[in-house]
Amino acid sequence: MGAVFEGKGKEMSSSLTILFWILVVPGTIILGLVVSWIVRKVSALVQWRVGPPLFQPLYDILKLMGKEILIPQDANRTVFLMAPLVGLVGVLLLSLMLWRVLVSPTETAFIGDIIVAIYLMVLPSLALILGGSASASPHASVGTAREMKLVMGYELPLVLAFIVIIIKTAGFVGQEQQLSLYAISQHVPVLSISGMLSFLIALLCIQAKLGFVPFDIAEAETELGSGVLMEYSGALLALWKLTHAVMLVALPLFLMTVFLGGYGGVHLAGVWKFVAILLLLIFIGGRLLANRSKFMDVLALLSFIVVCILAGLGKYVLILVLLILIKNTNPRLRIDQALKFFWVYCGIAMVAAVILASLGYYYDINWL
């Protein structure tokens, strides 16, 4: 962290900080809607179609909000109504934790937050299982059963992937620090063999968590109608759509924080100084050289923020495009194929990665 950045951060008025934390939840939801448009648009372009307009996800949500809510006669009303709220709240909490780690880590992050984040990541899937099984529909029950098996399938390699990263981080930081997301985001585990392996497998697990195509077994439009969401209508369906939209922001952001070194401010320390000098040369010339030091500070801060945003955006878009391309180039797996894939192939690969990471930690070899 540049000293400049922290110094300016303290000077930032507290009302502005409060405003940021008030706006971060609606901001995340709006970002999620934009990202779900990107997913639909890129899918359309891959299929040589034109695709929906930018505000399409917003129109969908507004329309669903205005429609009638039907609750099946045999459904468990309380669980049926609560499940979408639980899902949305869980995923919003996850995104809030990630924003804290990315925006103001020194004040608000705590040790052990990666464990909390892993738990919060399960909440949307758990809510989906609850909602599906409460809706008293045969289609939804089949979907729920599949979702349950899928969760059991991908949680094993996903948690192993995070264990690899925790082992790798232990080599850099003090006792117990390796459990904090902030410490983990200070290096780039993906630049090692075990880190690369766990990144790729975590990407596939995220694909399953989002219900994207090779793993959309629980929704399975062609055989189950819409599976777990079969009986949801109106505003409740809109909540599910919002949950999915926020997941599209939070999960790639989580991968970025854990595997790719956050928004990369630290590793690009050299770059932001270079950009600052470049900006200085281009924009001010000789006239402002008299009060250069103050101006340089502001410029350095500005360029630091710009580089961070660009690097963070680049990494996020990289993960998102990988997810969309996997989604558009694969057929759906059967549930038994998906389970075998996650437990046998990904499981073995992840055990190998854990062993490699432990060896690397023991013998102090960073690239293992």
Add this chain to the structure above:
Amino acid sequence: MWSLKKSVWVFHVNTGACNNCDIEIVNCLTPRYDIERFGIKLVGSPRHADALLVTGVVTRQAAPRLIDVYRQTPKPCVVFPIGACACDTGIFRGGYHVVGPVDKIIREEDPNAIIAFVPGCPPKPEAMISGVVKALSAI
């Protein structure tokens, strides 16, 4: 409802069609017509739908199912009888198995239902898109 016009999710109900209209409906989703441009999307559950695309004369067996599906659709919703059979039973008029047309069955359930006809055997995808647009601008 303004946003309903921008995002129409349709559910496809076959009440005894010869499959020709169904093929033309699927044709709307292809890159050539790409109705997702207008926010129209085919969904798998009547609970998610804003419009029912009904094809075929309504047979004795299909009539109670059509009513079920209509009742399962959250209101406001529009019913589109697609093709000559669905609009006025076509060449099957007076058949022993026919209780339709579609609008008669729907009106029995809900006299105030919004129904928009798209005739043709089968109707062209352009005709369906124009039918959806006209019906929604009338709401």
